Amino acid sequence: MGEVYKNDFVEGFVANHNHGSVSYTSVDDGHVHQCLDVSSPPMPSQDGSSHIHYTEGYVLFDDGHNHYYKAYSSPAISVGNGMHVHYYDFYTTENDGHKHRVKGVDQPMPGTK
Ligand SMILES: [Fe+2]
Numbered sequence: 001m002g003e004v005y006k007n008d009f010v011e012g013f014v015a016n017h018n019h020g021s022v023s024y025t026s027v028d029d030g031h032v033h034q035c036l037d038v039s040s041p042p043m044p045s046q047d048g049s050s051h052i053h054y055t056e057g058y059v060l061f062d063d064g065h066n067h068y069y070k071a072y073s074s075p076a077i078s079v080g081n082g083m084h085v086h087y088y089d090f091y092t093t094e095n096d097g098h099k100h101r102v103k104g105v106d107q108p109m110p111g112t113k
């Protein structure tokens, strides 16, 4: 395939890629945490027709504590122009007597499935 640049159209599956994302947790106990994430490389989805990503890490420290998370993404969601994103919906660990929910999509990367 050669080099793939940010704006190239790529049909199908790109084996080696990961996704960054910038999001915030839900508001719980009167505060939010920023969530800066870089996913793992792709792995096959359950039915083999797409791929998913695993991710784990800490949300950013705020209000005197932080939280850990481990999550799997949705299969690839084609967003046009040969790019795809993934949807996330997970809960952090409980710390300081509460947990947070994180929902959203990550940054687009090349490939359509
Ligand atoms: Fe918190």
Ligand SMILES: [Fe+2]
Binding pocket: 017, 019, 042, 051, 052, 053, 076, 084, 085, 086, 109
């Ligand atoms: Fe992906």
